[in-house]
Amino acid sequence: MTDTTLDDLGWSPHFSRQLTDDDIGEPARVSAVHRSIIEAITPRGTLKLSMPESAGNYAVGDWVLADAGAATRRLDRLTELSRRAAGEVAYTQLIAANVDTLGIVTSCNADFNIARLERYLALAETGGCLPLIILTKADQCDDPTSFVRQAERLSPLITAIALNAKDVEDAERLAPWCSNGKTLALVGSSGVGKTTLQNRLTGVVHATADIRQDDAKGRHTTTARFLRKTQTGGWLIDTPGMRELRLTDASEGIDQVFSDLAELATECKFNDCAHESEPGCAIRAAIASGDLDPDRLERWQKLEAEDRHNSATIAQKHARARQTEKKYDQGRAKGRQKRGN
Structure with a gap:
């Protein structure tokens, strides 16, 4: 080097x-x-x-x-990607740092899921990264542009690309996001082509696993995170397939992803409107007029509730840890006093 x-x-x-x-x-x-x-x-x-x-x-x-x-x-990070760790443990798990673009990888099949994409977009917004939706298996789909349009409708800031991860020239379309020192991180479910993209972009060959035909899901092939140099002079971070992405301290990112709803909520008659049956609810009015999909409201509320719960749970754990440490410190101080007497 x-x-x-x-x-x-x-x-x-x-x-x-x-x-x-x-x-x-x-x-x-x-x-x-x-x-x-x-x-x-x-x-x-x-x-x-x-x-x-x-x-x-x-x-x-x-x-x-x-x-x-x-x-x-x-050194202090420029961007930071993190989530609440999987399982019952209550702590924040770091995913990657100083990432310029978060490549959210899904495929043009049963893996495509709007709710999951919104979750990953909130992660990108919270972490300060540029979101890029990468739609793989475009060669196996009759109309990949329909998936691109669905992804782009999620936000005017989104760039969405449909490609065949196994095709070298197709994979090279990602070069603008991982060239000249820029860092691209790939996240998404197992079996959507993250490892295949990594192989094409870095030249480092890692094993890939077949996907299950019934639900388009795959087995984990990436088990750890590594920073690897791309063939175009940038950097790539491939992450293990995530069975669950639990957001924490992501309220600003969620509001950005659902900015239309957050802005509409400011027009509600009551500041604490739950958008259920309250009079003067601007969001319910938009649903009634057909301007807003009720499923989008439900997804917004679900992510907000989850984020509040996860953030509070982790904060409580940290508070308990501080209290325990304080008691230990007090006990040690008393022990030193007794020995001094």
Whole structure:
């Protein structure tokens, strides 16, 4: 990597401004996170670094300062993608950091789901990334443009592309989003073609799995996140297929995705309108006139309720952890007092 510069790795003035005279080490970009170490890329090559914090505080795509085999400091992120972790545990799980574009991969078949796309769009908006909807298996569909139109109707800011992930020239249409140091992250269900796209864009071949014919879903082939260089000079982060994407602290992103409803709600007679049977509800009026699909209102309310629940649950867990730590500190202080007496 002797010809690679920091700019080639995705460095920007956002990170330069954070450097101080007291900093120790050289900038390095995290390419993989393991339990006890992180791997990071510098213009000199790849490093393995120990971490001053837990692995959960680092994400693929992060920038750190590296010195003597250790990460001495993590720089503040420009963008951050995270979710509530799967299962019953209540904590935030980092997905990726410093991503320019979030490639939301679905396919022109039974996997296409408006509610799921809105969820991923809220993730992109919350994280500060540009959303790009990538519709794969276009070669297996009679009318892929119908899927493109459905995706584009979700927001005027959306770019949607239908392609055949197995076709090299088709995959190269994604080059503008992962060239010249730009970072593209791919998210979506298993079996929609994320790994195939990664193979085409990076030249690194990883195994792909067949999809089930009854529901168009596939088995997981990507089991971890890695930052890989693309053949056009950018970076790609492929993520494991997500069975569930639970949003947390995403209220602003949800409002952006459903900006038409959020704006319409300001015209309701009551500030706390639940949009059910209240008089003067602008949203119910729009539904009655046929200007608004009631299913869209239901999806908006569902995401808002989920986000409130997940955010509150994680906040409560953090509060309990702080209380426990405070009790331990008090107990240790009392123990030192007794020993001193």
